[in-house]
Amino acid sequence: MSNKRLNLLPVWAAISAVIIIAGIVLMALLGFNNSLDRPESKVFDVHYNVVVDLNEESKASLETFCEDAFADAGIDFDSVATLSGQSDPVSLNQSTFSPTGNNFVLRYTFSADVSDEALASAKAAVEAAIEGDEAFLLPAETYVSFDTYTLQPMNEAMWRGAVAVAVAAIVALIYVAIRFGLGCALTGLVACVNDAFLTLSVFAIARIPVYAFAPMLYAAIAAAVSVVLWLIRSMKLRDDAKEPSAGVLSAEESVANVCKATDKTVWISVGVLLAIIAVGALCTMMTGAAAVFAGALIPVAAGLYSSMLLAPALHVRIKAHFDAIKRKRTRYEGKKKAAKNDAQA
Amino acid sequence: MGKKKSVALLVIYTLVVAVLCFICTVSFSYGTDNMYTFSSIMRMMEKDADLGLAYGANAEAGTYLGGGYSAVYYPEGVISAKEYDDNIDGMSEEDAQEYAQNYVRYPDENGSVYLEKGVACNDDGTMQDSFREAFGEALETVTQRYAALRVDGARVESVGDYAIGVFLPAMMDSEYSAISAFAYTGEFNITSGSDEASATSLFTIRPNQTIRDYVSRVTSRTAGETSYIEIVFTDAGKDALAAATASAAETAVTLFFNVGDTNVLQLSVSETYNENTLYISGSYTAETANTVAVLFSTALDGTEEDLALTPADAYFHTALYGENTVVMLYIAFAVFFVAMMAFFFIRYHRLGFVHLYTYLVFLFAMILCGWSISFLYLSVETFLAFLLTSVLLCVSNAVTFECARREFALGKTMTNSVKLGYKKCFWKLFDLHIVVAIIGFLVYAIALTSLQTAAFVLGLGAAFSGIASLLVNRFGWAVMMGTSKKQGAFCNFKREEVEDE
Numbered sequence: 001m002s003n004k005r006l007n008l009l010p011v012w013a014a015i016s017a018v019i020i021i022a023g024i025v026l027m028a029l030l031g032f033n034n035s036l037d038r039p040e041s042k043v044f045d046v047h048y049n050v051v052v053d054l055n056e057e058s059k060a061s062l063e064t065f066c067e068d069a070f071a072d073a074g075i076d077f078d079s080v081a082t083l084s085g086q087s088d089p090v091s092l093n094q095s096t097f098s099p100t101g102n103n104f105v106l107r108y109t110f111s112a113d114v115s116d117e118a119l120a121s122a123k124a125a126v127e128a129a130i131e132g133d134e135a136f137l138l139p140a141e142t143y144v145s146f147d148t149y150t151l152q153p154m155n156e157a158m159w160r161g162a163v164a165v166a167v168a169a170i171v172a173l174i175y176v177a178i179r180f181g182l183g184c185a186l187t188g189l190v191a192c193v194n195d196a197f198l199t200l201s202v203f204a205i206a207r208i209p210v211y212a213f214a215p216m217l218y219a220a221i222a223a224a225v226s227v228v229l230w231l232i233r234s235m236k237l238r239d240d241a242k243e244p245s246a247g248v249l250s251a252e253e254s255v256a257n258v259c260k261a262t263d264k265t266v267w268i269s270v271g272v273l274l275a276i277i278a279v280g281a282l283c284t285m286m287t288g289a290a291a292v293f294a295g296a297l298i299p300v301a302a303g304l305y306s307s308m309l310l311a312p313a314l315h316v317r318i319k320a321h322f323d324a325i326k327r328k329r330t331r332y333e334g335k336k337k338a339a340k341n342d343a344q345a
Numbered sequence: 346m347g348k349k350k351s352v353a354l355l356v357i358y359t360l361v362v363a364v365l366c367f368i369c370t371v372s373f374s375y376g377t378d379n380m381y382t383f384s385s386i387m388r389m390m391e392k393d394a395d396l397g398l399a400y401g402a403n404a405e406a407g408t409y410l411g412g413g414y415s416a417v418y419y420p421e422g423v424i425s426a427k428e429y430d431d432n433i434d435g436m437s438e439e440d441a442q443e444y445a446q447n448y449v450r451y452p453d454e455n456g457s458v459y460l461e462k463g464v465a466c467n468d469d470g471t472m473q474d475s476f477r478e479a480f481g482e483a484l485e486t487v488t489q490r491y492a493a494l495r496v497d498g499a500r501v502e503s504v505g506d507y508a509i510g511v512f513l514p515a516m517m518d519s520e521y522s523a524i525s526a527f528a529y530t531g532e533f534n535i536t537s538g539s540d541e542a543s544a545t546s547l548f549t550i551r552p553n554q555t556i557r558d559y560v561s562r563v564t565s566r567t568a569g570e571t572s573y574i575e576i577v578f579t580d581a582g583k584d585a586l587a588a589a590t591a592s593a594a595e596t597a598v599t600l601f602f603n604v605g606d607t608n609v610l611q612l613s614v615s616e617t618y619n620e621n622t623l624y625i626s627g628s629y630t631a632e633t634a635n636t637v638a639v640l641f642s643t644a645l646d647g648t649e650e651d652l653a654l655t656p657a658d659a660y661f662h663t664a665l666y667g668e669n670t671v672v673m674l675y676i677a678f679a680v681f682f683v684a685m686m687a688f689f690f691i692r693y694h695r696l697g698f699v700h701l702y703t704y705l706v707f708l709f710a711m712i713l714c715g716w717s718i719s720f721l722y723l724s725v726e727t728f729l730a731f732l733l734t735s736v737l738l739c740v741s742n743a744v745t746f747e748c749a750r751r752e753f754a755l756g757k758t759m760t761n762s763v764k765l766g767y768k769k770c771f772w773k774l775f776d777l778h779i780v781v782a783i784i785g786f787l788v789y790a791i792a793l794t795s796l797q798t799a800a801f802v803l804g805l806g807a808a809f810s811g812i813a814s815l816l817v818n819r820f821g822w823a824v825m826m827g828t829s830k831k832q833g834a835f836c837n838f839k840r841e842e843v844e845d846e
Binding site: 045047081083084085086087088089090091092094095096097099105116119120123143145146147148149150151152154156157160161163164165167168169171172175176179213216217220221223224227228231235269272273275276277279280282283284286287288289292293296 | 395396414415416425426427430455457484488491492495497499500501502503504505508510518519520521522524525526528607609633655656657658659660661662663665666667669670673674676677680681684725726728729732733735736739740773776777779780781783784785787788789790791792793794795796799800803
């Protein structure tokens with residue numbers, strides 16, 4: 001298997017290229033699926049308790065009125081929350097909010113494609129139900145409204161994140177170049193860029209719902225995992241290069257030996273990472289944090305892909321090229337030395 | 346190392362770990378009627394508003410549930426339908442009729458706002474183009490302000506095409522001030538005089554000039570405990586300031602810093618000020634100084650025609666991820682911890698204690714940093730970064746143990762095996778940690794908000810993991826192994842069996 005995967009560079013490159021190109025196109029056209037951040041939504045608000053206190057029973061009946069009205073209108077809400085009213089932020093002398101204690105909103109959030117007509121009919125039904133209930137005698141006590149909320153993009157965090165990941169990966173690979181040679185750094189750089197883009201592309205293509213901050217976090221994880229996994233291979237490559245037999249091995253044989261010796265470490269490292277992230281996702285399954293954990297599985301998997309398939313296959317070519325340069329230089333230096341000796345003789 | 350010395354060091358090491366464990370994790374109440382509370386570092390550590398649970402020092406669990414505050418900015422000429430109803434309810438029929446004639450419900454009879462005729466809409470109820478344009482500019486300014494705050498979770502939304510919804514997480518010291526201040530629109534200007542009413546403008550702005558011809562930028566800085574606003578003037582601005590404060594040595598002059606018609610701060614000057622940069626400190630925190638600086642900075646591009654905004658409808662929202670997310674994260678950590686210790690104890694027997702002590706030192710160092718470094722807080726992202734560095738430490742320790750195991754199997758003494766094992770893997774582990782730390786700290790230096798914090802935790806965790814694995818672990822190993830007579834059995838290391846020829 002080892003040798004076979006090393007010869008399939010065009011296949012791995014094609015797979016990566018297809019996914020990344022499709023991903024970049026989708027990122028440019030549609031961006032990521034930031035539905036967790038609700039880029040556009042419709043909110044249906046029932047303001048209550050404006051004049052007098054509402055008992056718990058009436059609060060519950062408000063929810064029933066709303067949910068019955070939504071069912072009649074044939075619409076489903078995404079979430080419901082009770083918001084407590086705060087002092088209006090109109091003074092510069094005050095520094096913190098304080099609850100009014102008599103002003104609440106029962107807020108239902110719908111997806112943006114729910115029609116205004118359906119919400120209007122639900123509004124009318126809720127108003128009628130409130131009017132028909134003796135518990136809500138004062139008309140100003142409750143108020144029903146609906147609006148469309150559209151999130152305004154704040155792109156600075158996104159592009160700064162992308163620059164940060166790129167700069168960090170390049171500097172880390174300069175360190176790799178100093179410690180392990182230019183060949184290793186080049187392979188690492190390609191693997192790192194591949195993993196970061198592959199991760200972003202998978203999110204863009206599969207339309208996996210993410211929070212707005214998450215894509216760059218995942219790209220950073222992909223870059224870090226990629227560099228670390230390639231470092232494991234690079235260390236073994238350097239160790240093997242010190243062996244006396246290293247000179248007689250071809251680039252393919254060297255890389256195959258390294259893969260054979262380090263595959264287990266890579267599998268174990270990635271396995272542990274995947275298991276821990278999966279545990280995080282499972283433990284937080286009932287909360288919104290599960291999506292953040294679950295998404296982190298993809299960059300780790302991307303790192304595994306490039307570490308097992310793309311990077312070794314690419315490094316065979318790069319190592320062969322660098323070995324050829326090295327041999328040429330050795331021959332040239334040998335000739336130069338011989339010429340010098342002849343001249344001295 | 347002698348046995349007595351090992352035991353003594355082990356006792357000290359254990360006591361240090363126990364004290365750290367106590368300080369970091371144990372909270373309790375004491376005194377008459379539990380009047381006093383000892384809060385652990387974990388309890389005092391700041392939490393992301395998205396996670397819920399208590400936030401900030403000594404916050405009681407359950408009293409404050411993360412989340413954040415929202416408000417709606419209504420432009421002039423727009424009032425909510427609720428406010429309209431409330432206003433009209435208290436009026437006589439005649440007044441109500443007159444009042445109603447000035448407003449049109451928008452966008453239709455089910456709309457949530459009313460537009461004032463002649464201000465926001467035409468007589469036929471359609472929105473004025475000038476209003477639409479001004480609203481677009483106001484929305485852009487408000488978005489720019491909230492983005493410049495660089496607070497994780499800050500949001501700006503357009504409500505239909507007639508109002509602006511804003512949200513700030515309850516992680517700030519003064520969300521109210523920010524939401525309140527960011528509603529101010531108009532041009533930044535400075536006036537001087539003995540009182541606000543009679544104060545005159547510092548600058549004579551000609552028709553082809555703007556305030557930018559006098560003030561180049563406004564930023565905020567923090568040096569040590571002091572935060573201040575820095576206003577940088579152009580030469581023309583500097584001259585105007587010097588002229589306005591020329592008589593300050595005799596009679597104190599007050600400078601009023603306004604956005605539009607609203608006075609945001611005032612400064613009493615008692616000597617001539619002839620510098621390009623004016624520093625204003627006072628009772629600002631880094632956050633409030635930044636808020637005012639962002640307000641002034643964006644108002645440098647403001648104009649008299651800017652739409653006035655009124656903040657209203659403020660509500661508290663519960664945590665985005667749910668109230669119990671912190672507990673769930675602790676459970677996830679517990680599962681990881683148990684699995685990690687099970688692996689180390691099964692594979693390395695009592696050597697597992699060495700890893701346990703090393704890991705605890707690493708863990709408490711991270712907790713102490715999370716508490717003491719002001720911009721760090723517990724969030725899902727930072728927790729994820731912490732888990733990644735925990736894995737790094739576990740792998741590093743396992744690698745050192747395996748290297749020593751191999752040496753021991755070849756017949757070397759335990760002391761030599763440990764020495765050689767570390768020698769063989771030292772630079773590999775060093776490289777591994779350096780690379781992760783480089784990535785973490787560089788991303789921290791460039792990125793913003795949640796990614797920045799998570800990256801710092803990754804860098805810090807990698808640094809601590811390196812120190813823990815290469816120094817603390819080796820120290821713990823030497824100390825603990827010194828207490829055992831059968832060192833091979835202590836570590837579950839076995840000699841390689843060699844067949845007799």
